[in-house]
Amino acid sequence: MDIIPHPLLLDIVRRVAHHGFRELGSLIASGPDFMAMVFDRSVLAEADIDEFVFVTFHANVDSIYRSFFLRCLECGNPDAQFVEGLRLAVAEGPSQLSVDLLRAACPTSIYARFSLGLILVCSGRYDEGMQAMEAFFSCIPSKEAAVSIAEMVLHQTATFRLPRSGLFDHTFVFGYELPHCYLNNNNVEDLCRRCFVYYFAIRFQELC
Numbered sequence: 001m002d003i004i005p006h007p008l009l010l011d012i013v014r015r016v017a018h019h020g021f022r023e024l025g026s027l028i029a030s031g032p033d034f035m036a037m038v039f040d041r042s043v044l045a046e047a048d049i050d051e052f053v054f055v056t057f058h059a060n061v062d063s064i065y066r067s068f069f070l071r072c073l074e075c076g077n078p079d080a081q082f083v084e085g086l087r088l089a090v091a092e093g094p095s096q097l098s099v100d101l102l103r104a105a106c107p108t109s110i111y112a113r114f115s116l117g118l119i120l121v122c123s124g125r126y127d128e129g130m131q132a133m134e135a136f137f138s139c140i141p142s143k144e145a146a147v148s149i150a151e152m153v154l155h156q157t158a159t160f161r162l163p164r165s166g167l168f169d170h171t172f173v174f175g176y177e178l179p180h181c182y183l184n185n186n187n188v189e190d191l192c193r194r195c196f197v198y199y200f201a202i203r204f205q206e207l208c
């Protein structure tokens with residue numbers, strides 16, 4: 001340890017973190033020097049925490065991984081910002097903190113882009129929500145890809161395994177008229193963008 005320069009060691013730890021946060025466990029256990037490097041801002045900001053993204057209940061307040069997750073969040077890890085933004089919405093309903101976290105994660109997380117639009121629409125902020133949805137659609141190659149991301153966000157929402165609270169039941173508004181093609185279509189890929197948002201927003205509201 002004494003013969004390898006600290007910046008080089010830190011770079012090695014950063015590369016290990018890119019392979020998944022569980023890889024860091026043995027480094028944390030190996031002693032205070034490596035533990036300090038694992039918890040270095042530059043390591044946690046870009047650590048691979050996909051496991052939290054796809055098994056979202058690991059980020060819940062009663063999870064044994066919560067304190068590690070919060071460290072990643074404090075270091076600005078965009079996947080942590082996405083998961084915490086979504087968790088706050090599901091657990092506590094509409095909030096500016098949830099929106100701010102999702103917005104911060106947007107440049108690197110396509111799930112955050114979709115969730116931001118979805119949660120704004122469900123919070124009664126229709127115009128802002130549709131603007132965020134247009135930004136989401138502009139990053140997506142096809143309607144098929146948009147559907148798979150939207151379905152994943154609903155899966156991530158359900159995977160928190162939080163009890164239904166009905167917190168969005170009275171805030172969800174959808175413009176001034178019922179989405180037209182939603183009423184005449186069975187295939188989600190054939191919906192216009194507005195009806196696409198409506199279809200996923202009512203499903204999100206029902207999950208929360």
Ligand SMILES: [Zn+2]
Pocket residue numbers: 179180181182191192193194195196
């Ligand atoms: Zn339509």
